[in-house]
Amino acid sequence: MPSATRKPKHMTPPELAAHTAKWAVIMAKVRIRQAIADNPWPHWHVLSFTGPAGSEAKGVVDLIAVRKYHGKPSPGLNRGDSLQIILIQVKGGSAAMPTADDARRLRIVARRHGACGILLATWRKGTAAQFFSLNGKTKTRRDWHPVDDLGGVFGRRKEAIQTGLA
Numbered sequence: 001m002p003s004a005t006r007k008p009k010h011m012t013p014p015e016l017a018a019h020t021a022k023w024a025v026i027m028a029k030v031r032i033r034q035a036i037a038d039n040p041w042p043h044w045h046v047l048s049f050t051g052p053a054g055s056e057a058k059g060v061v062d063l064i065a066v067r068k069y070h071g072k073p074s075p076g077l078n079r080g081d082s083l084q085i086i087l088i089q090v091k092g093g094s095a096a097m098p099t100a101d102d103a104r105r106l107r108i109v110a111r112r113h114g115a116c117g118i119l120l121a122t123w124r125k126g127t128a129a130q131f132f133s134l135n136g137k138t139k140t141r142r143d144w145h146p147v148d149d150l151g152g153v154f155g156r157r158k159e160a161i162q163t164g165l166a
Helices: 013-036 100-113 158-163
Strands: 045-048 063-069 082-092 117-123 130-134 144-146
Touching: 013 045, 013 063, 013 082, 013 117, 082 100, 100 117, 100 130
Parallel strands: 082 117
Antiparallel strands: 045 063, 063 082, 117 130, 130 144
């Protein structure tokens, strides 16, 4: 019986793609959890969307990070009523970067749900997941910019809290 951590030698290309996609999601979650481990309360919750039998689901969003927002409330709301949402698309192995149409669809979903950020997580076997942020309203593949400080995307950094900068 094959191990859950090793790919069987007899995988077909579609099975290998599904296996890689599943591990890309796992490794993206690991990297996010490492980045937010020292964040103060309220904590981020990372949810994945899977299809039947744990396979990749349809749609442009693969993961969503969500937490309660305890900042100044919008009119008619109390503190803690709002949510902060970050949409995350995940690519694994040799999967191509998102197309301009993917970026357009992600922007529409973000506007519809009031997301405060859109990220792309890429992962290749043997490496840590890398993150890119979708910026601006341009319509090219160069919309994705590397994220140097993932902890900064998900809230205050530990150093900023200790020095009183946050």
